[in-house]
Amino acid sequence: xxxxxxxxxxxxxxxxALKGLWLSDLNILKQLPTHLPSxxxxxxxxxxxxxxxxxxxxxxxxxxxNCPKMQTEVLIxxxxxx
Numbered sequence: 809x810x811x812x813x814x815x816x817x818x819x820x821x822x823x824x825a826l827k828g829l830w831l832s833d834l835n836i837l838k839q840l841p842t843h844l845p846s847x848x849x850x851x852x853x854x855x856x857x858x859x860x861x862x863x864x865x866x867x868x869x870x871x872x873x874n875c876p877k878m879q880t881e882v883l884i885x886x887x888x889x890x
Contacts, residue, residue, distance in 0.1 A: 830852075
């Protein structure tokens with residue numbers, strides 16, 4: 809998903825087999841799916857996104873770039889719990 813200016817959240821209700829998710833230039837996105845097993849996540853330029861990694865226990869890989877509101881403390885804690 810790239811450059812969709814009105815996307816506030818990405819729902820995960822109908823994507824249980826999703827393996828990769830690429831998000832870029834989504835200026836008002838604040839929430840990501842939390843129940844996607846084996847997900848590889850690519851995030852680029854999400855200026856208002858605040859991470860919620862404590863509920864993303866199956867995250868396989870993650871790549872982040874230019875996410876100024878990302879809560880890195882939460883990410884570090886979630887990764888250390890594995």
